[in-house]
Amino acid sequence: MADPEIKSYEPHHESRSAAVTESRPVRITLTTVTLVFLGIFLLLPLIIVFKEAFAKGVGAYFQSLGDADTRSAIRLTLLVAAISVPLNLVFGLSAAWAIAKFEFKGKAFLTTLIDLPFSVSPVISGLVYVLLFGAQGLLGEWLKAHGIQILFAVPGIVLATVFVTFPFVARELIPLMQEQGNGDEEAALSLGASGWQAFWYVTLPNVKWGLLYGVLLCNARAMGEFGAVSVVSGHIRGLTNTMPLHVEILYNEYNAVGAFAVASLLAGLALVTLVLKTLLEMRYGAEIAATRGH
Amino acid sequence: MEVRVVNVRKEFERFPALHDVSLDIKSGELIALLGPSGSGKTTLLRLIAGLERPTKGAIFFGEEDASQKSIQERNVGFVFQHYALFRHMTVADNIGFGLKVRHGAARPSGQEIRRRALELLDLVQLSGLEKRYPAQLSGGQRQRVALARAMAIEPKVLLLDEPFGALDAQVRRELRRWLREIHDRTGHTTVFVTHDQEEALELADRVVVMSQGRIEQVGTADDIYDTPNSPFVYSFIGESSSLPVKVENGEVWIADRPIGLEAPHAPSGEAILYFRPHDVDLLDGCSGCIAGTVAASRRVAGTRRVELEIGGERQRVEIELPIDHPAAQKSRVAFRPRRWKLFPTA
Numbered sequence: 001m002a003d004p005e006i007k008s009y010e011p012h013h014e015s016r017s018a019a020v021t022e023s024r025p026v027r028i029t030l031t032t033v034t035l036v037f038l039g040i041f042l043l044l045p046l047i048i049v050f051k052e053a054f055a056k057g058v059g060a061y062f063q064s065l066g067d068a069d070t071r072s073a074i075r076l077t078l079l080v081a082a083i084s085v086p087l088n089l090v091f092g093l094s095a096a097w098a099i100a101k102f103e104f105k106g107k108a109f110l111t112t113l114i115d116l117p118f119s120v121s122p123v124i125s126g127l128v129y130v131l132l133f134g135a136q137g138l139l140g141e142w143l144k145a146h147g148i149q150i151l152f153a154v155p156g157i158v159l160a161t162v163f164v165t166f167p168f169v170a171r172e173l174i175p176l177m178q179e180q181g182n183g184d185e186e187a188a189l190s191l192g193a194s195g196w197q198a199f200w201y202v203t204l205p206n207v208k209w210g211l212l213y214g215v216l217l218c219n220a221r222a223m224g225e226f227g228a229v230s231v232v233s234g235h236i237r238g239l240t241n242t243m244p245l246h247v248e249i250l251y252n253e254y255n256a257v258g259a260f261a262v263a264s265l266l267a268g269l270a271l272v273t274l275v276l277k278t279l280l281e282m283r284y285g286a287e288i289a290a291t292r293g294h
Numbered sequence: 295m296e297v298r299v300v301n302v303r304k305e306f307e308r309f310p311a312l313h314d315v316s317l318d319i320k321s322g323e324l325i326a327l328l329g330p331s332g333s334g335k336t337t338l339l340r341l342i343a344g345l346e347r348p349t350k351g352a353i354f355f356g357e358e359d360a361s362q363k364s365i366q367e368r369n370v371g372f373v374f375q376h377y378a379l380f381r382h383m384t385v386a387d388n389i390g391f392g393l394k395v396r397h398g399a400a401r402p403s404g405q406e407i408r409r410r411a412l413e414l415l416d417l418v419q420l421s422g423l424e425k426r427y428p429a430q431l432s433g434g435q436r437q438r439v440a441l442a443r444a445m446a447i448e449p450k451v452l453l454l455d456e457p458f459g460a461l462d463a464q465v466r467r468e469l470r471r472w473l474r475e476i477h478d479r480t481g482h483t484t485v486f487v488t489h490d491q492e493e494a495l496e497l498a499d500r501v502v503v504m505s506q507g508r509i510e511q512v513g514t515a516d517d518i519y520d521t522p523n524s525p526f527v528y529s530f531i532g533e534s535s536s537l538p539v540k541v542e543n544g545e546v547w548i549a550d551r552p553i554g555l556e557a558p559h560a561p562s563g564e565a566i567l568y569f570r571p572h573d574v575d576l577l578d579g580c581s582g583c584i585a586g587t588v589a590a591s592r593r594v595a596g597t598r599r600v601e602l603e604i605g606g607e608r609q610r611v612e613i614e615l616p617i618d619h620p621a622a623q624k625s626r627v628a629f630r631p632r633r634w635k636l637f638p639t640a
Contacts, residue, residue: 191443192369
């Protein structure tokens, strides 16, 4: 808000002073190191995934994707993402709203708590659910008595996924909302808007790009989560196997084409996420920068 | 709309920001809340708006107790220091927002909202910019849009928080004159917060000087400048010089000499003498005057400022001399304040 001028984001290579420019050999070395690193650790694995997936031809690739268990894994993954992403959209928005717009006791603690899923190993978070909902767990007896199945079923997988992907939306929004402050909302209220109208017409549009970005990341992780889901799923083929779990099973059965075919779908998802993000930034770059800056 | 602030106290987490403040604002008046940062002026404005609730006391709009109402019900136009324009809406949508969020029969049609927005845009002299986004406007233009948006809801009171604070000096002076014109044309009861005394004295019908959560003085620019009622107002508004003195039998003394000022009603004892540096008579001889050695002399625009060292205690005061006055060349200068005021030392 401090800068009243419209910012321009053109690169200023020409105007960069000689003092901060490295000599030619140094630049070439640095660039090469980066490219080699990216090539070995990112590009090469990606190529191998697709190469292995198509190792026995396109027919074998689609045949393995058509397998009943594989289709069920894809469906389950989509279902889990379809439940946990909207949940975390709402959770993340409310948490960010509470932290950024209000002062209350225990705010710092809540902020730390939101980061917890990032700092805890996913396996541990899965185990916690086993201890909580398992047959010998804290709520196990009660759940069994009421015929509710959480562990080794879809609810458990959703819970674990929600837990692991919780920080993505909130983390994206908190700094954004904190920077924007309360001014716009106060203005809306003073003009007669209700709290809900202020949220709908002012707060939400102000954070929409950050929100979309958070949702993209949240979705990618929800579909790709392995550790926590692995602990609570029980690996029942055709029932509780998500795509990442299914990849592991197929690989362990020496079904390389099947494993890499499913893996290629996950890799494809990552690529689509990246492309979407880049497109968003290209198309709405100025607007994204505007909602973040000034 | 007449606004009365009655014995309002405001605490933030038990730290008092306002102590028992009362203020009557007449209908149609343009009032400035003036004070240094931390004086409580913005808090008072936000209390009137309903953005804060008073810890104690009440605020009346006319006969109605507004402090029981929410900010939406109070119908005030609030202009924020950093404009708080909705960045994803065009200028016209920003101005029409207050009408768009109304319910039922109170909500005008889309066409009517647009007509009103354009009308207001014309009032703030920005016709033709209705399709722009806030980021495409200069600071001064944004502030005009913010004012048009606040006026669109036909507010009972117009409240402006440091409206020109973020603008550069020239735009500020321009907008100041323009705000006065708009006020005279529309007749809204208007309260604005500023820390710029020039702005307050020039623009407002009455100025409320605030310090440390209290109102120090309320009055016209002349009242405030010519008869400040406290040491704070004397030193905060305009230039002032002060000297510790003693009052004995209705006469003012510095050290062991009377300085020729009569104060028949002042209580005897220690006091501080305040006067304006430019409001002094220069004297040749000295029987009953303030005399001092010239310690420093500076040229300031059309006058000369001389710093004098007075008496054995080395008190320094500043007075202003005409450029060509011979006293400026001398090493000792004698003077007597023309207009002055004594405040007993607490």
